[in-house]
Amino acid sequence: LSSLPSTSLPSTSPPPQPPSSSPSKLQTQWVLSSESSMHRRQCPEAVDVGNGGTNHTTITIHARAVKSNRPIGPPSISHRSTYKNTVALGAFRCIIVTIICLCLAWFYLIYQMATNLDSTTATGQQSSSSLLARPHIYNPKEGSRVGWLIRQKIQRAQMRIQKPVPLLDVSQMDSPVLIFTYERAEYLERTLWAVFEHHPAQQQQQQTTNENIRSDGETIKRGRIVGAPIIISQDGNNADVAAVVETYRQLFEMKLGIPLYRIEHPRPRTPSNNEYNFYDTDWALPYKMLAQHYGWGLEQTFSGDVYATNTNKHSRSISQPPMPKRVIILEEDIEISRDFFSLMNATADMLDSDSTLFAVSAYNDNGNEGLVSDPNRLVRSDFFPGLGWMMPRSVWDGPAQQPEARLKGSWPEGYWDDWIREPNVRRGRQVIRPEVSRTFHFGNVKGASQGEFIKKLSKIQLDEVNVRWEDQDLSHLDTTAFAKDYWDRVSRAKIVASEVEAKKEVAYCDVRIEWTEWKQFKLLATKFDIMKDEKAGVPRTAYEGIVEIRYGGGDFFIYLTPPYLSDVAMPTDFGSKAFMGFTKETLLQRLGISDKPADDYFRSY
Secondary structure (H helix, E strand, O other): OOOOOOOOOOOOOOOOOOOOOOOOEOOOEEEOOOOOOOOEEEOOOEEEEEEOOOEEEEEEOOOOOOOOOOOOOOOOOOHHHHHHHHHHHHHHHHHHHHHHHHHHHHHHHHHHHHHHHHHHHHHOOOOHHHOOOOOOOOOOOOOOHHHHHHHHHHHHHHHHHOOOOOEEOHHHOOEEEEEEEOOOHHHHHHHHHHHHHHOHHHHHHHHHHHOOOOOOOOEEOOOOOEEEEEEEEEEOOOHHHHHHHHHHHHHHHHHOOOOEEEEEEOOOOOOHHHOOOOOOOOOOHHHHHHHHHHHHHHHHHHOOHHHHOOOOOOOOOOOOOOOOOEEEEEEOOEEEOOOHHHHHHHHHHHHHHOOOEEEEEOOOOOOEOOOOOOOOOEEEEOOOOOOOEEEEHHHHHOOOOOHHHOOOOOOOOOOHHHHHHOHHHHOOOEEEEEOOEOEEEOOOOOOOOOOOOHHHHOOEOEOOOOOOHHHOOOHHHOHHHHHHHHHHHHHHOEEOOOHHHHHHHOOOOOEEEEOOOHHHHHHHHHHHOOOOOEEOOEEOOOEOOEEEEOHHHOOOOEEEEOHHHHOOOOOOOOOOOOOOOOOHHHHHHHHOOOOOOOOOOOOOO
C-alpha cells in the first residue's frame, strides 16, 4: 500500500484488521477491458472495517489496477465463447420468428379458404372453375423455384381442404383424352387448362349443383362422357412436367369428378444431354423418338394398362374405367376451342359405325383467317391432318372385315403421321374435319419439327363460335350423300384460267382452276397462301384431289381441281375408294396427274 498515492492511514500505527469472526462489507466490480488481454481488478473505493461492532474506521483508497500474474477474481471470459453464444442466440431467435410467420401464413390461408367456402355455401354456387384460380407454373423470370413449389403446395392444400364435387360415372368414360408431352411444362399447362375449362364435365357438375347433389360419395349418371378420363403420357421424367401433371390431377379429380392418369415412357438417352441439332447426321432422331412414344402411349391406352398402373395415385377413391372404344389425341402444344368435345361427341357414333372413316380431326390445314367462313360446316377429306383428332378402336385393332389393316403391331419407327397417310395404311379411308379449325397449334420451340411450319400454323383461325354439334344434322356426311352433293357443287363451278380471275369472280359464284402438274399446283397454292405440299399423292385438305378455299371469307369457293373433273359424269368410285387397293401411282393416274411429286426423300421407316 505504500506505493499507492493519496492514502489517509495514520503514520504511527498500521490500519486495524477486522476480526475473522466478523466479516466486513466488501463491494467489488470486475471488468473485462477491450484494450488488453489481461484481467484488471478495480480496487474497492471504500472498505468498512468493523471494530467490535461499535467503533469503525473508514479507509478510502484511490488506486489504479495493479499488473499481476496471479489469477485474481472470477474465471476469464473469452471472445470466442461470447461470439458462439451470440450466434446461437441469434439463430434461435430467427427460427422462432420464422415459425411464427409460417403459422400466421397458414392461419391466414385457412381463414381465406374458410371464407370462400362459407361464401360459396351462402350463395349456393359451386361452379368448378370458380372454386380455384388457374394453377401457377414455374417461370424463372417471375421468381424463384422455391416460391413456385410453395405455391404449388398451397394450391394442392386448398383443393384437399375444399369440398370435392361429386364423382361422375366412371363406367361412362370410354372415350379418354390422351395428351402426349415431353419437357415443355408451360405448354402442357396451357393445354390442360383449356381442356379443364371446356370439358363437358363442367356442364354436368353445374347441373349437379342446380339439383343440390352435394354428397361426396354420390356418383352422377348422365350418359357418355367424351373426353374422360384424362391420360398424360410423358416422354421421360422431367420434374416440371410431372409437377404440372400432379397439380392438374387434383384439379380434375376434385373439381370435375373425373380421373387423371399419368404414364411415363422410358425415353432412350440421346446425345449432347438431350440437346438436338436439326442438321446433325441423324436429323430424324426427334421424329423417331416421337413415333416410338406415340405407339407406346396408344398401346397403353387401348389395352387398358394405363388404368392398372395408376391405382394408388389418385386424390380420391375412383373405380377403374372401362376399356376405351375410341381415343381423343392431343399434344402438349395444342389449344382446343369451346366446342371441341361437343364435336367429338357428335361424331363418335358415326366414327364407330362407318368403316370408310379413319378418324375425326378438329383441324383444317388451310384454315387461315380469310380463307374460311362457315363455323357449322363439316366435310370429308382424304388427307389426315392430325393436331387434335379421334381414332376408334376398330382402326387400332383393325376392322372385322379387314384385320390386316390394323395399326397395332405395325407402328413405324419414325414419321408416324406420314406413315398413316400412306395408301397401304389409310386404305382409302377418310377423315371428317371442320371448315373452321377447333384446335390451334401454338408450340414453336423445342418441337420435333423445330418450328418448320410455324408461320403457316400461326395463321390458322381458331373458332370462337360455340356450336352445339349434338343438335346439328350430320346426315350429309354419309359417304354416298356427301360425294354426290360435293360433285354437284364443284362441277357447276365456273372455270377460270388464272388466280387473278378467280379472286375477282369468287365474290359472285363458285369458281375452279384446273391443274395438271404438281409444279402448277404449288404455284397456285403459293399465290393463295395455302399449304403447297402433298403426302402420298394427296394435297393437304383435299377430297378426291380437290382443294377448296373461301377466298376473302365469303360464301363462295375457289376449287383447285385435277383434270378428271372435266368428265361429264361423276366417276363411280368418287368419294368411295376405301379398301379398293389404290397405290400412290394408280391414285395419281385416276386423278389425271401427269408427274410424280418428289416427297420420298425420307421414306425409311
